[in-house]
Amino acid sequence: MASSAERPLLRLRGVGRDFDVSRPWLNRALERAPRQLLRAVDELSFDVRRGETLALVGESGCGKSTVARLIVGLYAPSRGTVEFDGIELTDPARAADARAARRRMQMIFQDPYASLDPRWRVRDIVAEPVRVLGLARTRAEERARVRVLLAQVGLAAEDGDKFPHEFSGGQRQRISIARALSGNPEFLVCDEPTSALDVSVQAQILNLMSELQSRLGLTYLFISHNLAVVSHVADRVGVMYLGRLVELAEAADLFARPRHPYTRMLLDAVPRLEATGARRTPVAGEVPDPLAPPTGCAFHPRCPHANARCVAERPALEGAGAWRVACHAVSEGRLGPSA
Amino acid sequence: MSGRLLEVRGLQVEFPTRRGRLVAVDGVSFSIAPGEVLGVVGESGAGKSLTGMAIIGLLEPPGRIAAGEILLEGERIDRLPPERMRRIRGRRIGAIFQDPLTSLNPLYTIGEQLVETILTHLDVDRAGARRRAFALLAEVGIPAPESRFSHYPHQFSGGMRQRVVIALALAAEPRLVIADEPTTALDVSIQAQIITLLKRLAREHGTAVMLITHDMGVIAETADRVAVMYAGRIAEIGPVGEVIHAARHPYTAGLMGSIPRVVAAGGAQHRGRLQQIEGSMPRLTAIPGGCAFHPRCPRRLARCSIERPEPMPVDGNQVACWLYGEQR
Numbered sequence: 001m002a003s004s005a006e007r008p009l010l011r012l013r014g015v016g017r018d019f020d021v022s023r024p025w026l027n028r029a030l031e032r033a034p035r036q037l038l039r040a041v042d043e044l045s046f047d048v049r050r051g052e053t054l055a056l057v058g059e060s061g062c063g064k065s066t067v068a069r070l071i072v073g074l075y076a077p078s079r080g081t082v083e084f085d086g087i088e089l090t091d092p093a094r095a096a097d098a099r100a101a102r103r104r105m106q107m108i109f110q111d112p113y114a115s116l117d118p119r120w121r122v123r124d125i126v127a128e129p130v131r132v133l134g135l136a137r138t139r140a141e142e143r144a145r146v147r148v149l150l151a152q153v154g155l156a157a158e159d160g161d162k163f164p165h166e167f168s169g170g171q172r173q174r175i176s177i178a179r180a181l182s183g184n185p186e187f188l189v190c191d192e193p194t195s196a197l198d199v200s201v202q203a204q205i206l207n208l209m210s211e212l213q214s215r216l217g218l219t220y221l222f223i224s225h226n227l228a229v230v231s232h233v234a235d236r237v238g239v240m241y242l243g244r245l246v247e248l249a250e251a252a253d254l255f256a257r258p259r260h261p262y263t264r265m266l267l268d269a270v271p272r273l274e275a276t277g278a279r280r281t282p283v284a285g286e287v288p289d290p291l292a293p294p295t296g297c298a299f300h301p302r303c304p305h306a307n308a309r310c311v312a313e314r315p316a317l318e319g320a321g322a323w324r325v326a327c328h329a330v331s332e333g334r335l336g337p338s339a
Numbered sequence: 340m341s342g343r344l345l346e347v348r349g350l351q352v353e354f355p356t357r358r359g360r361l362v363a364v365d366g367v368s369f370s371i372a373p374g375e376v377l378g379v380v381g382e383s384g385a386g387k388s389l390t391g392m393a394i395i396g397l398l399e400p401p402g403r404i405a406a407g408e409i410l411l412e413g414e415r416i417d418r419l420p421p422e423r424m425r426r427i428r429g430r431r432i433g434a435i436f437q438d439p440l441t442s443l444n445p446l447y448t449i450g451e452q453l454v455e456t457i458l459t460h461l462d463v464d465r466a467g468a469r470r471r472a473f474a475l476l477a478e479v480g481i482p483a484p485e486s487r488f489s490h491y492p493h494q495f496s497g498g499m500r501q502r503v504v505i506a507l508a509l510a511a512e513p514r515l516v517i518a519d520e521p522t523t524a525l526d527v528s529i530q531a532q533i534i535t536l537l538k539r540l541a542r543e544h545g546t547a548v549m550l551i552t553h554d555m556g557v558i559a560e561t562a563d564r565v566a567v568m569y570a571g572r573i574a575e576i577g578p579v580g581e582v583i584h585a586a587r588h589p590y591t592a593g594l595m596g597s598i599p600r601v602v603a604a605g606g607a608q609h610r611g612r613l614q615q616i617e618g619s620m621p622r623l624t625a626i627p628g629g630c631a632f633h634p635r636c637p638r639r640l641a642r643c644s645i646e647r648p649e650p651m652p653v654d655g656n657q658v659a660c661w662l663y664g665e666q667r
Contacts, residue, residue, distance in 0.1 A: 198383055203599075270527060273584075
């Protein structure tokens with residue numbers, strides 16, 4: 001067995017999650033409509049290594065937030081296994097171990113307005129995990145811990161006495177981070193942590209997150225639709241389309257030589273500061289309806305390289321080494337690496 | 340007049356409150372030429388949307404224009420009675436907002452909404468209005484317009500809805516289009532399509548476009564000139580390449596540095612620190628005296644906290660900063 005240092009901190013194997021979006025029972029009975037299942041994510045397999053930042057990117061509806069919720073346990077997977085530090089979180093026989101493992105992970109949400117209770121003082125918000133996990137023996141110890149946590153995210157000790165509405169969006173996100181860190185987690189799932197923030201504030205939060213990562217040795221799963229943010233923070237990147245990973249690679253490689261046609265399209269579509277006055281050829285089409293996904297490769301209706309095989313047969317995520325791509329055109333050599 | 344389809348001079352928007360008046364837009368001046376896209380950028384609370392709302396006469400009371408003037412094709416439109424302003428909206432000024440659903444009536448088909456808009460503003464019969472509606476839908480890139488004509492807004496995807504809103508805004512061939520965060524609610528691939536569309540329309544119809552957004556990337560690709568707003572004032576205005584690549588105002592420079600960019604392999608920026616501006620935008624109740632940016636400014640001078648800088652010409656840009664005040 002691999003030693004714990006080499007073992008990935010998080011391991012997903014064949015994870016899928018369906019949502020029942022059928023009409024109510026009576027309607028189904030009267031209209032003879034079948035049950036309808038939405039496959040939010042499917043056949044998801046990847047590892048997150050200790051100390052790294054793995055980013056998942058994709059457009060709305062690609063299932064990236066569902067992945068975050070599956071990992072922290074807000075949703076149960078319909079298929080597959082989620083393992084944290086060798087403990088299978090979905091195994092009913094190891095429920096106690098799974099609970100202990102989940103205490104080692106925390107989540108940061110997108111909306112710092114909705115994720116903080118407006119009636120609680122900041123110090124109570126930050127202290128809640130400390131209390132729940134029993135990390136402080138005395139009241140004084142708890143207060144000292146909250147002070148350290150607030151200082152760690154760049155807030156003053158007096159800010160603990162205030163309520164969330166007294167803070168700007170960026171400061172609220174600092175409070176969310178302090179709360180997430182208060183249970184001493186090793187692993188943070190960050191779901192679009194800066195998407196609701198202004199760009200200068202986003203820079204403050206991204207810098208803070210990277211400082212905390214190196215200081216505390218944290219591991220991040222970073223979920224975002226913003227490729228520029230992802231290219232800035234990620235060590236490795238997984239690109240999702242309609243619930244599946246289509247490409248998974250080291251960030252530097254992926255951004256320099258994207259292979260999957262969807263990844264190339266996404267990168268082409270990012271408005272660039274360098275491109276003042278540039279004319280572009282926009283990508284055609286939109287993400288298809290997840291209730292009626294295309295056959296074969298889900299991207300084939302929008303793909304300039306699709307052929308009969310792409311329509312009929314779904315490509316598997318495969319490849320040598322660290323780089324994995326789910327594309328027939330790439331695996332057949334029809335589509336070479338981009339320049 | 341040819342160079343100035345829209346001219347805004349010293350615009351001030353205020354909100355009277357019990358504790359005094361809050362000035363949300365303060366002394367904003369700019370102009371837009373026909374066929375030109377002026378980008379207006381700034382972070383939340385900079386006053387960019389309020390400036391747009393003041394121009395189309397849709398400020399929500401108690402907000403009101405306290406000073407300044409707005410001229411459309413040489414005619415003052417900031418003091419018009421509501422009835423006359425309503426005729427100008429839609430006919431001479433089109434508006435596109437962030438959420439396409441707020442601009443569309445869910446109870447009418449998009450065909451009915453387009454035809455009605457065209458009949459209201461243009462002198463055509465119903466058949467002519469229908470023909471124009473088809474042409475508009477085709478122009479904004481909606482496939483098979485004849486079959487989508489009788490569809491309701493909820494039957495369209497987000498990107499397609501925003502195209503319908505653009506078609507509605509253009510229905511009466513307005514001279515000026517005000518687009519407030521038109522791509523913010525859209526995915527990046529759809530965003531690129533909408534940007535391309537807006538740019539093409541400005542070029543082909545000679546429409547002046549005021550593009551309000553927080554996204555510098557969108558501005559870089561779409562705008563001809565850009566105005567950077569901070570705390571209700573214009574910090575810097577100039578040609579887009581100048582402002583983005585050679586920012587003169589410390590706020591613009593800080594803003595540019597804080598934007599993460601897609602970096603290719605081994606890029607020096609990867610995992611490096613982003614440049615950050617300390618602090619945050621002041622609240623309306625506490626706008627600092629002098630230059631509003633001075634408490635956050637890394638290059639502030641003694642006079643910055645006392646005297647307010649007006650925009651002054653610096654190599655073709657207008658920059659409101661005392662760093663450039665001494666030279667003249």
